[in-house]
Every structure is written in structure tokens, then in C-alpha cells.
Amino acid sequence: MNIKFPTFFTLFLIATSLQAQTEIHSLRVVAPIPGQDISAAYFLLKNDAPSSVELISVESEHAEAIQIHTNQMSNGMMRMVQLETLPVEAGGQVEFKRGGLHLMVFSPDRQALDSGAFSMTFHFSDGSSVDAEATVEQLMPESEPMNHHHH
Numbered sequence: 546m547n548i549k550f551p552t553f554f555t556l557f558l559i560a561t562s563l564q565a566q567t568e569i570h571s572l573r574v575v576a577p578i579p580g581q582d583i584s585a586a587y588f589l590l591k592n593d594a595p596s597s598v599e600l601i602s603v604e605s606e607h608a609e610a611i612q613i614h615t616n617q618m619s620n621g622m623m624r625m626v627q628l629e630t631l632p633v634e635a636g637g638q639v640e641f642k643r644g645g646l647h648l649m650v651f652s653p654d655r656q657a658l659d660s661g662a663f664s665m666t667f668h669f670s671d672g673s674s675v676d677a678e679a680t681v682e683q684l685m686p687e688s689e690p691m692n693h694h695h696h
């Protein structure tokens with residue numbers, strides 16, 4: 546039996562190296578406040594591959610469209626800017642979080658939000674894609690100050 550083990554181990558290593566090495570962690574989508582039809586999603590993107598990769602699109606059957614956005618300061622005002630792609634260096638990670646990089650989710654499906662089962666697919670420049678299940682965050686309006694007008 547011992548003699549078979551190295552063979553098995555080699556095959557296992559090859560199979561692993563063929564898999565996508567991009568990971569999505571802590572994906573969460575914020576339920577829109579009442580009267581709004583647009584929302585944001587946040588996550589941690591890790592690239593464990595030995596080369597850089599670009600996030601080129603995100604889609605969901607539960608949303609009309611999803612865009613990659615970032616916030617930029619311009620004339621003392623915070624403005625959202627859409628990014629076509631987002632590069633992640635080899636071995637690097639990028640955090641999408643409140644006040645910075647975020648996914649803009651257009652017309653999220655209420656039923657999916659209420660059921661807590663909101664899935665997304667992330668597409669990368671190397672042709673790989675990653676499916677991820679988002680948790681749904683319900684926002685308390687008073688816990689979210691409108692801090693978009695710093696000076």
C-alpha cells in the first residue's frame with residue numbers, strides 16, 4: 546500500500562494547481578434602505594496565484610447589474626467612480642469595504658435578500674470565475690451616518 550501513496554500525492558498536487566487560486570471571503574450585501582433600489586456589497590479578494598489577475602466583472606441572477614466602484618475625493622467631496630477592472634497582484638489581497646472599494650448592486654431581488662441566499666459570480670482576466678454566497682446585512686438607518694461631505 547505504501548508504494549501507491551506517492552502517486553496519489555502527485556496527482557493531488559496537479560489537480561490543486563489547476564484550480565482557480567482566487568478567493569472571495571466575507572462577501573456581504575447590504576439590503577437597500579426602504580425606497581431605494583440600489584445597494585452595496587463588500588468582500589475580501591485574495592489572489593494566491595504566482596501572477597497578478599484582474600477582476601473584470603461580477604454578476605448575479607438576483608440583480609439587474611453589478612458594477613465595481615470606488616470612492617474618490619474631488620474638491621472636498623467624496624464621489625463614486627466606476628472601475629472597468631480591478632487588478633490584484635500575485636499573492637496580494639484587496640478589501641472592498643465601506644467608504645472605499647465596493648460593488649454597486651442595481652435592483653437587487655427582494656426575495657433573495659429576504660431569504661438570505663444571495664449568490665454572485667466573480668469573473669477574472671485569466672478566464673476563471675468564482676461563485677460566492679453573500680450574507681445579507683440589514684442596515685439600521687440611525688447606525689449609518691451620512692458621512693459623505695467631509696471638509
Ligand SMILES: [Cu+2]
Pocket residue numbers: 614615625647648649
Ligand atoms: Cu457605488
